[in-house]
Amino acid sequence: MGRIGSQLLKGTTPLLVLSVLRDGELYGYEIAQRIRERSGGAFAPSEGSLYPALHALEAEGALSATWREGDKGPRRRYYRMTSAGGALLAEHEAQWNSFALGVTRTVGGEAGR
Amino acid sequence: MGRIGSQLLKGTTPLLVLSVLRDGELYGYEIAQRIRERSGGAFAPSEGSLYPALHALEAEGALSATWREGDKGPRRRYYRMTSAGGALLAEHEAQWNSFALGVTRTVGGEAGR
DNA sequence: CGCCGTGCATCACTATGCGAGGTAGCATAG
DNA sequence: CTATGCTACCTCGCATAGTGATGCACGGCG
Numbered sequence: 600m601g602r603i604g605s606q607l608l609k610g611t612t613p614l615l616v617l618s619v620l621r622d623g624e625l626y627g628y629e630i631a632q633r634i635r636e637r638s639g640g641a642f643a644p645s646e647g648s649l650y651p652a653l654h655a656l657e658a659e660g661a662l663s664a665t666w667r668e669g670d671k672g673p674r675r676r677y678y679r680m681t682s683a684g685g686a687l688l689a690e691h692e693a694q695w696n697s698f699a700l701g702v703t704r705t706v707g708g709e710a711g712r
Numbered sequence: 713m714g715r716i717g718s719q720l721l722k723g724t725t726p727l728l729v730l731s732v733l734r735d736g737e738l739y740g741y742e743i744a745q746r747i748r749e750r751s752g753g754a755f756a757p758s759e760g761s762l763y764p765a766l767h768a769l770e771a772e773g774a775l776s777a778t779w780r781e782g783d784k785g786p787r788r789r790y791y792r793m794t795s796a797g798g799a800l801l802a803e804h805e806a807q808w809n810s811f812a813l814g815v816t817r818t819v820g821g822e823a824g825r
Numbered sequence: 826c827g828c829c830g831t832g833c834a835t836c837a838c839t840a841t842g843c844g845a846g847g848t849a850g851c852a853t854a855g
Numbered sequence: 856c857t858a859t860g861c862t863a864c865c866t867c868g869c870a871t872a873g874t875g876a877t878g879c880a881c882g883g884c885g
Binding site for chain 1: 840841842843844845848849850851852
């Protein structure tokens with residue numbers, strides 16, 4: 600395994616998802632929209648990556664979820680961050696920060712000074 | 713294709729390689745070491761990703777390369793950034809910046825303000 | 826003489842993002 | 856009444872690209 604979890608290189612989805620869930624309970628589609636809004640439209644996970652990520656996070660115990668019937672429209676699955684999810688978020692944030700710092704340093708040309 | 717080139721999510725290697733080559737001519741192994749040093753040891757591309765990336769960059773015309781016999785030790789392939797490489801670097805930097813900004817915003821919770 | 830370090834290269838494995846396709850409910854247009 | 860389109864969920868196959876293992880070649884050291 601690399602220095603910086605190799606999944607972090609492409610795996611920003613868990614970080615993003617957990618981040619928006621700090622706001623409170625949200626359902627899948629809404630999570631994607633929040634990420635899109637907050638990123639300034641720069642990106643949004645596609646469904647093919649969002650839902651699997653949500654399931655994985657739930658399986659890990661980072662999220663808890665419940666189905667709820669909508670008065671109108673189809674049922675939605677609401678996700679809430681667990682305390683384990685909070686810890687995971689902190690971990691992902693730390694990894695992101697050191698990754699971003701590393702890139703910035705390398706691109707900027709500062710050595711270990 | 714997504715908003716932010718999907719390769720950028722994991723494809724920081726070209727950015728990193730081109731960045732260290734601003735210093736001048738370097739050979740493969742040395743490039744890896746520079747990246748490692750500059751990133752503060754946070755990461756270094758493995759050989760399995762570095763060499764293919766170098767070949768791709770050369771094929772694209774972003775780098776020019778020449779073999780040189782070492783007085784001691786095996787021959788080395790020295791890479792130099794071309795002007796097309798400079799343009800590519802600028803592009804990768806811009807992409808990285810907007811990507812990092814998007815993540816920062818999403819994690820930080822700032823909306824489009 | 827065997828091992829290690831430098832240096833380049835390639836391979837199989839793996840992770841995961843993406844788009845397409847499928848199900849379903851409801852609303853509006855024709 | 857049917858078509859289209861939006862919300863909302865899920866899953867599949869494809870492509871990309873990072874990792875470690877393996878191999879070749881050269882030279883120094885114990």
